């Protein structure tokens with residue numbers, strides 16, 4: 001029967017044989033899959049694995065720095081690339097969800113292609129594709145941020161002419177987590193909620209500005225840190241905040257305000273295909289709502305999403 005120990009042992013041996021002394025380039029996302037794929041490849045080929053971690057300016061607050069640091073402490077040969085401005089420029093004025101996804105996908109490919117060219121003689125593209133991605137790779141709004149899901153945005157960039165190595169493509173998510181544990185990867189990375197490739201761009205309804213990202217990051221951080229400190233984080237499949245494109249009237253002291261509304265979303269699920277809204281304790285929601293309104297300038301109202309999937313989706317865009 002399948003065990004993560006034997007999987008690691010045979011996969012590392014196979015990767016060594018397959019790749020030899022070649023170089024591999026791999027895009028890290030901060031998520032579980034790309035992290036586990038990277039550590040497996042690193043175990044097999046060491047410094048010949050070149051990891052690229054792109055800051056698209058659409059990650060959670062402080063996440064890029066934090067995750068880059070943990071990748072480095074795992075010994076990975078990783079390069080952090082600050083491309084925030086490129087992504088914001090590409091997104092400027094776009095409101096349609098699919099246009100935003102396309103702009104992000106294209107920008108990522110441009111950045112990644114440029115970085116891959118800097119690695120002399122690289123022969124392989126490593127990917128954290130898992131088995132459900134293989135089944136679902138036709139869906140535009142797929143479950144993972146693999147480079148593949150953006151295949152359809154134009155001519156094939158050079159790095160896609162590389163040979164592909166996908167060490168996790170027979171595994172389900174829970175198996176990937178077990179493999180990650182066997183490899184000694186930090187629970188902080190392994191236990192992380194799924195996070196969409198386009199990141200906060202699809203949780204800011206309407207167009208994206210650096211200011212809106214900043215507001216949403218602050219709101220999201222209060223919610224996620226609250227879930228963690230109340231011991232609720234691991235009971236939730238996925239959680240986050242959505243910045244709505246509406247303003248509502250509020251009152252502060254004896255003045256009326258007219259400011260932004262945010263929605264909080266938390267769901268339970270097994271695979272993201274269906275999901276139930278999470279019955280978080282009222283006291284907790286009340287506390288988080290107060291903290292958000294008191295601390296985040298520009299937000300005066302918090303609502304909680306009580307829709308399940310189907311018919312609602314997990315993301316609002």
Ligand code: XMP
Nearest residue numbers: 142143144145194196197198272313314315
């Ligand atoms: P939905 O909103 O379709 O989301 O219920 C199901 C799961 O997929 C994630 N998601 C995405 N992941 N690129 C991604 O990499 C995307 O464009 C995308 N859209 C949704 C979502 O976060 C949830 O985990």
